[in-house]
Amino acid sequence: MKEGRLGKILSVFKGKKGGLISILQRVQEEFGYLPEEALSEIAVFMGLSSSQVFSVATFYAHFYLNRRGDHLVRVCQGTACHVRGARNILETAQYKLGIKTGETTEDYKYSLERVACLGSCALAPIVVIDDTLYPQITTKKMTEILASVSDCEKYEGTELRKR
Numbered sequence: 001m002k003e004g005r006l007g008k009i010l011s012v013f014k015g016k017k018g019g020l021i022s023i024l025q026r027v028q029e030e031f032g033y034l035p036e037e038a039l040s041e042i043a044v045f046m047g048l049s050s051s052q053v054f055s056v057a058t059f060y061a062h063f064y065l066n067r068r069g070d071h072l073v074r075v076c077q078g079t080a081c082h083v084r085g086a087r088n089i090l091e092t093a094q095y096k097l098g099i100k101t102g103e104t105t106e107d108y109k110y111s112l113e114r115v116a117c118l119g120s121c122a123l124a125p126i127v128v129i130d131d132t133l134y135p136q137i138t139t140k141k142m143t144e145i146l147a148s149v150s151d152c153e154k155y156e157g158t159e160l161r162k163r
C-alpha cells in the first residue's frame with residue numbers, strides 16, 4: 001500500500017511536524033475509510049505506535065475503520081422526527097436494504113446510519129441520502145426513494161431474515 005495511493009499521500013506530509021488528523025482525513029478521502037494496513041503504515045511514518053494512531057482514529061466519530069457503501073443513507077432519529085414516525089422509517093430502510101443500522105450491504109452499495117437531529121426539524125421526519133435531504137418522509141416514500149436511488153429490491157429483508 002505504501003508505494004501506491006497511501007505513499008503519495010504520505011509524501012505530501014514528509015518533513016512536516018504533527019498532522020496526524022490531516023493525514024487520517026486525507027487517507028479517508030482517498031479510500032472512503034481507514035484501512036487497518038494504512039493505520040499501521042501511518043504509525044511507522046509518524047514514529048508513533050499503532051495503538052496511538054488507532055486511538056485517534058477511533059476517538060473521532062467522523063473516521064471510519066470499516067469500508068462503507070457507495071451511498072450513505074442517514075435516517076434522523078431526533079425528537080421532532082421521532083414523534084413523526086422516524087422509527088418506522090428506519091425499520092423500513094433496514095428491511096429494504098436488508099441490513100441493520102450501522103451496517104453496509106454485502107456489495108458495498110449502501111451503508112445505513114441513524115443520526116440525531118440534522119437541524120431541519122420543520123421538515124420532519126427526514127432522511128438524507130448522500131447529500132440529498134428528503135423531507136416529510138413516510139414509509140411509502142422511503143420505499144420509493146430507495147427504489148429510485150437503485151434497485152434495492154434485491155436486498156429486501158435478506159440479511160434481516162437470516163438473523
Ligand code: FES
Binds near residue numbers: 081118
Ligand atoms: S429531529 Fe430530525 S431534523 Fe431535527
